[in-house]
Amino acid sequence: MMENNTWDWKSLDFDFYKTDCNIRYTYTAAGCGWSGMAVSADDTIPVHVASSCLNYGTALFEGLKAFRGIDGRVRIFRLEDTVARLQSSARRLCLPVPTAEMICEGCIEVVRRNLRHLPPYGNDAALYIRPLEIGTTPGLGVKASRDALFFVFCSPVGPYFKGGIRPIRVAIDREQDRAAPRGTGDVKIAANYAMSILSGEHAHDEGYASVIYLDAVEHKYIEECSAANFIAIRDGKYITPKSHTILPSITNRSLRTLAAEMGLEVEERPVSVDELETFEECGACGTGAVIAPIGTIYDMQTGRTIEYGKEIGPVSLELYTRLKDIQYGRTEDRYGWCTLVE
Numbered sequence: 001m002m003e004n005n006t007w008d009w010k011s012l013d014f015d016f017y018k019t020d021c022n023i024r025y026t027y028t029a030a031g032c033g034w035s036g037m038a039v040s041a042d043d044t045i046p047v048h049v050a051s052s053c054l055n056y057g058t059a060l061f062e063g064l065k066a067f068r069g070i071d072g073r074v075r076i077f078r079l080e081d082t083v084a085r086l087q088s089s090a091r092r093l094c095l096p097v098p099t100a101e102m103i104c105e106g107c108i109e110v111v112r113r114n115l116r117h118l119p120p121y122g123n124d125a126a127l128y129i130r131p132l133e134i135g136t137t138p139g140l141g142v143k144a145s146r147d148a149l150f151f152v153f154c155s156p157v158g159p160y161f162k163g164g165i166r167p168i169r170v171a172i173d174r175e176q177d178r179a180a181p182r183g184t185g186d187v188k189i190a191a192n193y194a195m196s197i198l199s200g201e202h203a204h205d206e207g208y209a210s211v212i213y214l215d216a217v218e219h220k221y222i223e224e225c226s227a228a229n230f231i232a233i234r235d236g237k238y239i240t241p242k243s244h245t246i247l248p249s250i251t252n253r254s255l256r257t258l259a260a261e262m263g264l265e266v267e268e269r270p271v272s273v274d275e276l277e278t279f280e281e282c283g284a285c286g287t288g289a290v291i292a293p294i295g296t297i298y299d300m301q302t303g304r305t306i307e308y309g310k311e312i313g314p315v316s317l318e319l320y321t322r323l324k325d326i327q328y329g330r331t332e333d334r335y336g337w338c339t340l341v342e
Contacts, residue, residue, distance in 0.1 A: 007117070007119070007156060009119045009120070009123040009125050009156070009158075010123060010124075010125075010158075011158070012119075012125050012156055012157060012158030013157070013158050014128075014157045014158055014159060014160045014161075014288055015155070015157065016155045017117075017155045017156055017157075018043060018155075019114040019117045019153070019154055019155060019156075020041065020113060020114050020116070020117070021039050021040060021041050021110070021113050021114065022039075022040055022043070022110060022151055022152060022153035022154075023037055023038070023039060023040075023105075023106040023109050023110045023113075023151060023152045023153075024037070024038045024039075024040055024149065024150070024151040025037060025038070025098065025102055025106070025149075025150045025151070026038075026147075026148075026149055026150075027096040027147055027148040027149070027150070028146075028147050029137075029146035029147055034096070034098070034099070034102060034150075037102075037105060037106065037109065039109075039113065043153070045149065045151070047134070047136065048136065048138040049138075050138035050139060050140065051134075051135065051136050051137065051138050051145075052134075052135030052136065052137050052138075052139070052144075052145035053134035053135045053136065053145070055140075056135075056142055057189070057190060057191045057194075058093050058094075058095060058134065058135030058144075058145050059093075059132070059133070059134045059135070059189065059190040059191075060086065060089040060090060060093055060095070060132070060133050060134075060187070060188060060189045060190065061130060061131065061132045061133075061188060061189075061190065062082050062085065062086045062089075062130070062131045062132075062188055063128065063129070063130055063287045063288070064076060064077060064078065064079065064082045064107070064128075064129050064131075064250075064287060065077055065126040065127065065128055065129065065157075065287060065327070066111045066118060066126065066127040066129060066154075066341065067121075067126050067127075067327045067328055067329075068118055068119060068120055068121045068328075069121060069327075069328050069329030069330075070121055070328055070329050070330050071329050072121070073329060073340055073341075074111060074115070074118065074340065074341040075327060075328075075329060075338040075339065075340060075341070076107060076108065076111065076129070076338065076339040076341060077326075077327050077337060077338055078250050078254065078337050078338075079104060079107055079108075079339040080100075080104075080339075081250045081253070082103070082107075082131070082250065083100045083103045083104060085187075085188060085248065085250065086098065086103060086131055086133070086188070087100070087103075088187055089133075089187040089188050089189055090133060092184060092187045092189070093135070093187075093189060094144035094145070095133055095135055095144070095145060095148050096147075096148045098133065098150045102150065103131060103150075103152075104339075106131060106150070106151070106152035107129050107131060107152055108339070108341055109152075110129060110152045110153065110154050111127060111129065111154065111341050112341060114127065114154050117154070117155075117156050118156070119156055121328065124158065124159055125156060125157060125158050125159075126156070126157060127154050127155070127156055127157075128154060128155050128156070128157040128287075129152060129153075129154045130152065130153050130154065130155070131150070131151075131152045132150070132151055132152070132153070133148055133149070133150045133151075134148065134149050135147070135148055136148055136149050157288075159289070160286075160288030160289035160292065161209060161289055161292050165289075165290075165291065165292070165293065165312055165317075165320060166293070166295075166311075166312065167293045167294060167295025167296070167308065167309065167310060167311065167312060168209040168210060168284075168292050168293070168294060168295060169207065169208045169209055169294075169295060169296040169297075169298070170203075170208055170209060170210040170211065170212055170225060170284070170294055170296070170297055170298075171203045171206065171208040171210075171211055171212070171297070171298045171299070171300050172211070172212045172214070172273065172297060172298070172299040172300060172301070173199040173202070173203065173211050173212070173213065173300055173301075174214060174219055174299075174300070174301045175199070175300075175301065176195075176198065176199045176213070177213065177214075177215075177216035178192070178195070178196060178213035178216070178223050178224060178245070179192060179216065179223070179245040179246075180216045180245065181216065181217060181244060181245060182244070183245060185223070185224075185243075185244075185245030185246060185247065186244055186245060186246060186247055186248065187247070188247060192247075193227060196211070196213075196226060196227070199211050199213075200226060202300075203300075206300070208298065209292075210225050210226040210228070210284060210292070211225070211226050212224075212225050212230065212297065213225075213226075214273060215243065215245070216245070220272055220273060220274075221241065221243070221270045221271060221272055221273065222241050222271045222272075222273055222276075223241060223243060223245060223246055224241075224246055224247065225284035225294075226284070227286060227288075228249070228284035228285055228286035228288075228289065228292065229241070229246065229247070229249040229251070229252040229284070229285050229286065230271070230282065230283075230284060230285075231252065231255065231282065231283055231284075231285050231291070232271070232275075232279040232281065232282040232283075233264075233279065233280050233281040233282070233313060233315045233316065234278060234279050234280050235280075236263075236264055236265060237264060237265045237266070237267050238255070238256060238259035238260075238264045238265070238266045238267065238315075238319075239267045239269070239271060239279075240252055240256070240267070240268050240271070241268075241269070241270060241271045242268040242269050242270060243270065249285060249286055250287070251285045251286050251287055251290060251323075252285050252286075254323055254337065255285055255291070255319050255323065256268070257335065258319055258322045258323060259319060261322075262315075262318065262319070262322075264315070276297060276306050277306055279308070280308075280313060280315075281293065281308065281312075281313030281314075281315055281316050282294045282297075282308060283316055290320055290323055290324065291312075291316050291319060291320045293308075293312040293313060293316050294308060295307070295308050295309060295310055296308070326338065
């Protein structure tokens with residue numbers, strides 16, 4: 001993929017590619033807190049076989065992107081919101097909570113030290129930033145980890161779905177629940193994503209790019225679209241599910257703001273699966289794709305198919321364009337969403 005330090009930017013997948021270094025902080029109960037920042041060129045970490053993360057799933061992560069703007073400046077999108085969500089996940093797993101200063105410092109520094117891997121303006125590519133925390137205390141009892149490793153790595157990435165922004169085919173899977181009420185569906189921890197792999201693999205085998213999950217109680221309301229929030233457009237309204245088991249997507253929050261700016265009425269509420277046939281447009285939204293428009297929904301249990309068309313809808317396209325314009329500095333950042341890397 002890379003020869004003589006030159007990337008073929010247009011051929012990038014949404015995957016991990018090696019960069020120059022990552023950023024690390026260590027928390028030790030015996031050492032009374034977090035260490036200072038360390039920089040490492042090693043993509044591996046030493047972890048005890050009895051560590052909390054390996055045995056009991058005490059692992060959390062985040063995802064955000066840095067962009068090279070039309071003006072040549074580097075912008076990280078919604079860093080402060082990412083900080084707050086990561087800290088919420090750490091508290092839920094009873095892990096040592098990284099400070100806001102640590103998280104910001106780690107994300108900015110990993111971009112600075114890997115600028116040669118940041119795609120130039122004009123490509124549908126970005127530098128993906130992955131902050132990650134794991135519990136490292138060894139033991140056999142199920143209890144909170146007293147020690148932790150927080151690190152930030154990055155990778156240049158292409159579109160989340162190959163082919164860019166074009167309608168995808170998704171399937172409804174009623175045989176597996178994503179998250180239970182009062183569980184961990186609203187925090188970004190590794191376990192939530194591990195449980196989605198089985199149904200995701202089944203859907204991929206059948207030719208579908210993603211899975212729509214329903215609520216775990218009544219199997220009546222739409223939850224998420226695999227690792228993304230679900231959104232829909234109907235009668236001048238921007239509609240998205242609301243539930244305590246749905247991850248509060250930063251991209252979705254941004255799109256709701258832009259939708260209101262466009263004059264759309266924003267509805268964040270329980271969305272019945274029976275409403276799918278009434279929507280004019282629908283899609284999945286998240287850091288990876290921004291918006292992945294949905295062209296076809298197939299219910300694997302009932303056999304019902306709903307078609308939305310082979311092109312992205314006009315409202316979804318306008319929302320996508322407005323958000324990308326902010327990320328790339330093509331329009332004024334009126335909401336202060338971007339952090340400039342000087």
